[in-house]
Amino acid sequence: MFASVTSVALVGVEPRPVRVEVHIGAPKDRFALVGLPDTAVREAKDRVRSAIVQSGFQFPNRTVTVNLAPADIPKAGSAYDLPIALGVLAAAGSVPPTVGSIVALGELALDGTVRAARGGLGAGVVARDTGLPCVLAVQSAAEAQRVPGAEVRAVRSLSEAVAVALGTTPGAPIRPAVDSKASSVVDLSEVRGQAVGRRALEVAAAGRHPLLLWGPPGSGKTMLAVRMAGILPRLGEEERLEVAQVWDAAGRSGRAEMPPFRSPHHSATMPAIIGGGSGVPVPGEISLAHKGVLFLDELGEFPINILNGLRQPLEAGWVVVARKGVSVRFPSDFQLVAATNPCPCGYAGDRLRPCSCSVPAIDRYRRRLSGPLLDRFDLRVSIPRPPRGDLLGPAGEPSRAVAGRVEAAWAMQSERGSPNGRLGRGELDRLEWTPNARRLLETAIERFALTGRGFDRIRRVARTIADLLGVGPVDEPHVAEALSFRGEW
């Protein structure tokens, strides 16, 4: 009168095996669900009952107790319908207890159809670790198959799941998830002119430096920013799996070799961007942008608390989201690109339209952005309105070519340790400089009244520029170019 089936819970993006234990007791129509379930899990009772009956089995007219163990991991969503149903059938003796020796995950429709649920990839990981086959809805099965060494079976209905678990049928065919190669992505070759913007994009990508683009509306800030993902090196097998895990935890699928590009609107909430939500925390935009690009358009419109929330992940590459009783860690190693107008009306410094803002108004607007987050932008680049001739100019260099140089620069940095964008003051002090480079740095400190942080930014960017050329000590031209990106504002 007891049976158990293995399933999966995600703690952050970490899949953990969960044992779904079912006990059937005294004859009494009672169905209890214990083990930190959320509302959606509790609703499983009704779906499971209906699915079992509609699949031609009998629902036991007795006390059914379901325990999701370990009880201290919160479980969310409808993914436990399938393992609960299989457990009930086994415990009731309707099917042999061997159905329990699988990893099952999936939502049940009232008619017994199995639907995809969050955590398909996690099920694959657990299947690999436990050596059990995993039984999933067709769509989730495609996700689970990304995990090398996992035995994956796809099913369409509860009765098919029973048959597969007992080994009588191989299950439904799985259409393998294909990582799209490249391309609906926009290419840098479509950008005409914009020499400064292109160069800034390349330098930022090469050193993983946060990049701030500012200029009047229509100057091409967004056009440049959306092309950032295209000049990052393609994701390797391991990174793709890492990204897939995060997306799986968010209940999303559809990834590519191309690094992800996320562009949340400034009206998005703190949990949506940083991660969280009620109950079981889910990854936010900064984690969906893991290994890819996070683009914040109209930076000044984002609430201050969200901007401040970006600081820790920017430095660490991960974020801790704490909710009542749980605190999980999501990876969030992203390339930050932000765009902003120079002033409230957008036209300060524009050559065609006069700016109608008063100086104090501009001051206020910029002060909103200043402080700790603005300090993190190693490159601040003014993107002026392009001259008309540029729009008719020749096409630029394609993204792929730039990505090659970026990749080479990354390789130099990984040999030294961390990306230049993360170099601390101690590491910066140990960098090598030519005498001329030092002299220019000294002049710059005085002339531009650089602060300690400003000085660090210049040094980080200068190192990256040298990396792009593959040279050892940083030389004067590299420092000079880095100075041009300091962007007073």
Added chain:
Amino acid sequence: MNARLQLAYVGMHPDRRAELEQRYGSAEEVLEAIRKGRIEVPDRARRAGMVPAVERLEQLTAAGVTIGFREELPGHLAELPDAPDLLFVRGAIPSEPGVAVVGSRRATSYGASLAHRYGMALAHAGWPVVSGLARGVDGAAHRGVVDAHGSGVAVLGCGPDVWYPREHEELGRALIANNGAVVTEYPPGTPPNGWRFPPRNRIISGLCRIVVVVEAAKTGGALITARRALAQGRDVFAVPGDIDRPTSEGCNRVIRDGALPVLDPEDLIEAVSLVLGPSHGSVPVDGVPVDDAQVDDVVGRTIDELAVERPVSEVLARVARLEALGLVRREGGRIVKGR
């Protein structure tokens, strides 16, 4: 002499003081009337006026402030019927008449950058530049003067030891250090009360032959200065703006009423030369010798334009070097001369 200094410490409105002096005949009589209570002033003001002049002089010397009585002031200011009886001076007032650059405290970035350029150009040409050290146009014009290492005068609406707005203290000190001056007719410690500003505008225009209104709304101190300037027989220039922009309405109106419209800094210099005669020569700019051609090559162009001929990283580095030398800066993407 002593009574005039003591009377200045009473801190009355300049118009009232002038009127009293005319009624009573001399500063001594006015002071005496205040002492006897025949002229009503606040107690504190009366007490301030009773402190012996010797003591005051000691205090002023200690604070590095000198006094310029009317007869010692430059002729173009002293001859005015409403000239101040004395000025508290930090630094040295240039003897020749200058050019005032005035405008809105709430300047747009356009107005502020124009004021800065005018300030620089005038200073380069060697004329003293006078303004009010206020926020907006005033401050930008002074900043331009300081950047060009020229001589400038700030006329305050408060005591010579009170910096208002506070963030302009450094700017004011830079003016003094560069052979310029900070002057006021109000004694040390006088707070920047609103009513003190309109009277100081007559001193701004008084120290000049020309008043340039850079940006001004329909109402505001800059227009008061322009009106006073006309009454004092000064020439008024103004920068035209869009007729629909409230921030230019004041300028446009003075132009309609007869002020000379001025365009870019070169145009202003030309117009000023016609009034003041050829400039006195330029003030040398410090810095490192750089081939002029290097600067001329990039000025007026954008980096994107220059990047057509050479690699963008090279262009960026080159412009950054010139910026580090204080020879050029970028404005809306375009490279312009100056810091």
